[in-house]
Amino acid sequence: MEYRADGAAQAAAALHFLCTELPTRTLGTEGNRRATQFVEAHLAASGWRTERQVFDCLEWLYAGANLSAGEAEWPVLPGPWSLPCNVEAALFACATVEEIEAAPDLSGRILLLHGPITAEQLMPKRFPFYNPDEHQRIYTAVESKRPAAVVAATARNPSLAGGIYPFPLFEDGDFDIPSAYMTDVEGVRLLAAAPALVRLEVCSQRRPTTGWNVVARKGSSFASPIVLCAHIDAKKGTPGALDNAAGVVTLLLAAELLSAYEGEQGVEVVIFNGEDNYAAAGEIEYLRRLGPAVRNVRFAINVDGAGNRDNAIAWSLYGCPPMIEERVRANLIERPNFVEGEVWYQSDHAMFVQAGVPALAFTTDNFAQVWAQIAHTAADTPELVDCGALVGLAHTIHHIVHVIVAG
Numbered sequence: 531m532e533y534r535a536d537g538a539a540q541a542a543a544a545l546h547f548l549c550t551e552l553p554t555r556t557l558g559t560e561g562n563r564r565a566t567q568f569v570e571a572h573l574a575a576s577g578w579r580t581e582r583q584v585f586d587c588l589e590w591l592y593a594g595a596n597l598s599a600g601e602a603e604w605p606v607l608p609g610p611w612s613l614p615c616n617v618e619a620a621l622f623a624c625a626t627v628e629e630i631e632a633a634p635d636l637s638g639r640i641l642l643l644h645g646p647i648t649a650e651q652l653m654p655k656r657f658p659f660y661n662p663d664e665h666q667r668i669y670t671a672v673e674s675k676r677p678a679a680v681v682a683a684t685a686r687n688p689s690l691a692g693g694i695y696p697f698p699l700f701e702d703g704d705f706d707i708p709s710a711y712m713t714d715v716e717g718v719r720l721l722a723a724a725p726a727l728v729r730l731e732v733c734s735q736r737r738p739t740t741g742w743n744v745v746a747r748k749g750s751s752f753a754s755p756i757v758l759c760a761h762i763d764a765k766k767g768t769p770g771a772l773d774n775a776a777g778v779v780t781l782l783l784a785a786e787l788l789s790a791y792e793g794e795q796g797v798e799v800v801i802f803n804g805e806d807n808y809a810a811a812g813e814i815e816y817l818r819r820l821g822p823a824v825r826n827v828r829f830a831i832n833v834d835g836a837g838n839r840d841n842a843i844a845w846s847l848y849g850c851p852p853m854i855e856e857r858v859r860a861n862l863i864e865r866p867n868f869v870e871g872e873v874w875y876q877s878d879h880a881m882f883v884q885a886g887v888p889a890l891a892f893t894t895d896n897f898a899q900v901w902a903q904i905a906h907t908a909a910d911t912p913e914l915v916d917c918g919a920l921v922g923l924a925h926t927i928h929h930i931v932h933v934i935v936a937g
């Protein structure tokens with residue numbers, strides 16, 4: 531398939547491939563590898579020099595989970611990345627971290643977490659960019675009591691988990707206690723039944739594999755590159771159209787528009803592979819390779835969650851020198867279908883901002899709604915994406931790159 535940068539139809543075809551033809555783009559899966567091969571081929575076809583940044587990661591396979599006591603059953607889901615288990619044990623329920631800390635040794639028991647302690651999804655243990663102390667305290671408390679498994683009963687909480695209910699309290703390949711999760715309603719039912727023993731079975735497997743970021747370059751000097759980035763991975767169970775096949779397709783279109791670019795200023799397209807991974811594996815690998823030179827990146831543009839039909843594209847600027855800010859702003863303000871949005875840090879621009887790099891992020895104006903109702907769910911399908919808007923965004927990125935190159 532050939533890209534024409536004016537072609538919304540080509541964008542739609544690429545979205546279809548990434549979201550519908552591939553079964554999943556979760557890091558570690560065959561679908562993820564095929565997705566990265568697809569973007570490599572397109573970037574190369576647009577005249578970019580491509581490189582793979584390969585790293586180790588896990589693939590997680592699962593067949594389901596069961597929680598029962600005699601004839602009674604409670605619907606549970608396997609905790610993402612959970613190790614397998616098949617254990618019959620007494621339940622021990624805790625609603626706060628203090629209750630876990632005060633509990634006896636829980637070896638041979640199943641820990642049921644419910645109530646306030648399950649209010650929000652825990653950041654993974656080794657997640658590098660954002661990791662609240664109270665989450666670390668919960669991991670430490672649970673691990674010190676050594677339960678055979680953990681079952682978490684969770685309510686609806688879009689602020690960290692997106693639009694899923696129930697949400698997994700643990701989503702962490704570095705957490706080695708088997709886990710499952712259920713709705714808060716089922717948790718109440720389980721507590722009321724107070725069975726002496728329950729059987730928890732989690733059928734799953736962790737398998738070591740590899741993934742890679744795709745980095746594509748144009749220009750000759752990379753001492754201070756301009757970076758255009760979008761993440762290609764998606765959570766399990768979502769087609770990931772807005773989050774973030776749309777961002778990847780936008781960069782493929784922008785790369786096509788820049789196919790004739792041969793300036794000295796280096797431009798990098800970085801297709802990150804780990805934004806929705808518990809360890810942010812691709813982002814960590816990119817930063818590891820770059821080292822302190824990340825501070826020399828001249829300007830970073832990130833696209834994540836942009837292009838929702840009937841909604842404007844929201845842009846936000848971070849840490850720009852006044853001259854650059856003025857020019858970029860002047861370019862964006864005159865564009866129909868673009869609005870200045872609030873600053874946000876839940877995506878790949880944040881690591882550049884943290885390093886003091888000027889950055890520009892694009893998402894959708896109804897970001898909060900998409901995050902609460904659509905992100906990370908089966909509802910994030912290509913029909914939600916306005917491919918014409920992606921073409922408009924690609925042209926905008928192309929213009930901004932020239933604004934930055936011109937200094």
Ligand SMILES: [Zn+2]
Nearest residue numbers: 773774805834
């Ligand atoms: Zn995303």
